[in-house]
Amino acid sequence: MDARAYLLERKPVIDAALDAALPPASEPPEALHTAMRHLLFPGGKRLRPSLALAAAEASGAAPETALPAAVAVELVHTYSLIHDDLPCMDDDALRRGRPTVHVQFGEATALLAGDALQSEAFAALAGADAPADRVCAAVADLARAAGSRNLVGGQVDDLGFSLSETDVDRVESVHARKSAALLTAAITAGARLAGADPALIERLARFGRSMGVAFQIADDILDEGEDDPCSLVRAIGLDAATRRAEALLALALAELEGLGEGAEPLRALARFAVRRSE
Numbered sequence: 001m002d003a004r005a006y007l008l009e010r011k012p013v014i015d016a017a018l019d020a021a022l023p024p025a026s027e028p029p030e031a032l033h034t035a036m037r038h039l040l041f042p043g044g045k046r047l048r049p050s051l052a053l054a055a056a057e058a059s060g061a062a063p064e065t066a067l068p069a070a071v072a073v074e075l076v077h078t079y080s081l082i083h084d085d086l087p088c089m090d091d092d093a094l095r096r097g098r099p100t101v102h103v104q105f106g107e108a109t110a111l112l113a114g115d116a117l118q119s120e121a122f123a124a125l126a127g128a129d130a131p132a133d134r135v136c137a138a139v140a141d142l143a144r145a146a147g148s149r150n151l152v153g154g155q156v157d158d159l160g161f162s163l164s165e166t167d168v169d170r171v172e173s174v175h176a177r178k179s180a181a182l183l184t185a186a187i188t189a190g191a192r193l194a195g196a197d198p199a200l201i202e203r204l205a206r207f208g209r210s211m212g213v214a215f216q217i218a219d220d221i222l223d224e225g226e227d228d229p230c231s232l233v234r235a236i237g238l239d240a241a242t243r244r245a246e247a248l249l250a251l252a253l254a255e256l257e258g259l260g261e262g263a264e265p266l267r268a269l270a271r272f273a274v275r276r277s278e
Helices: 003-021 030-038 047-058 063-084 101-105 107-126 132-146 151-159 168-193 198-222 232-236 238-254 261-275
Strands: none
Touching (some): 003 047, 003 261, 030 101, 030 107, 047 168, 047 198, 047 261, 063 107, 063 132, 063 151, 101 107, 132 151, 132 168, 168 198, 168 232, 198 232, 198 238, 198 261, 232 238, 238 261
16 A cells, blocks of 8 residues: 555545634634644644544544544644744744744744644544544543653653763653654544454554654654754664664554554555655
8 A cells, every 4th residue: 555645545534624623713813723723734744643544444444433533633743843843842943844833923822822722632532423432532542642641741851851862762762752652642542433442452552652663763864964862863873773663663563463454554654654755
């Protein structure tokens, strides 16, 4: 399967659902609602929401079953990018080829836009048309991934890294919490809405964790020349980091063995996320 084609096919459906999940930019307060949409559209490749849809397929359901999870995860991801870009954190002026939200709308509006996106994420997931136990479990997955033990805590430790550190375990710990946890939540929440059994959900969670760390290592490799202290390339070198990413990808793909053609989108997305060329 061609992962790029899969992403392109799913993107219009995901974008339409994201648009419907947010207040229109014309609704007061217009500045806030415009800021919420600034980074979300046109957006990136939509890898995380596509993983949610692919997880539903791997669970034997139609991909649209997982659309509320896809929307929720993308809204949380976008909120995290808005906050990461703030001057008090990474202090970035550009994101996806346009001014960051705080540059375009001011720091206060950017902060509040991120807060609002996170709230809308949980509203979208809580409103899923699925049995209550599935919805509650999916909400819990996303809440854990976005909290202090994962996304937020990973950002805290990332900010605390110094250029002199070469602690491989600490680098991978940040990657596991800041990147892999949200990717994993996309997968497990999508599978839960699709009615996957607990054994399959656990396999998919292990797949997501391994693939997610490998995905962030791939970003380290692409950004080899940049001054990011929390980088496996900086810690162990380009060749060793590449081998580590491939080893984690192999572990991830092993979790999908025996799942058949329904899991092919997940396999393709994992290879694309790590290799960026498939």
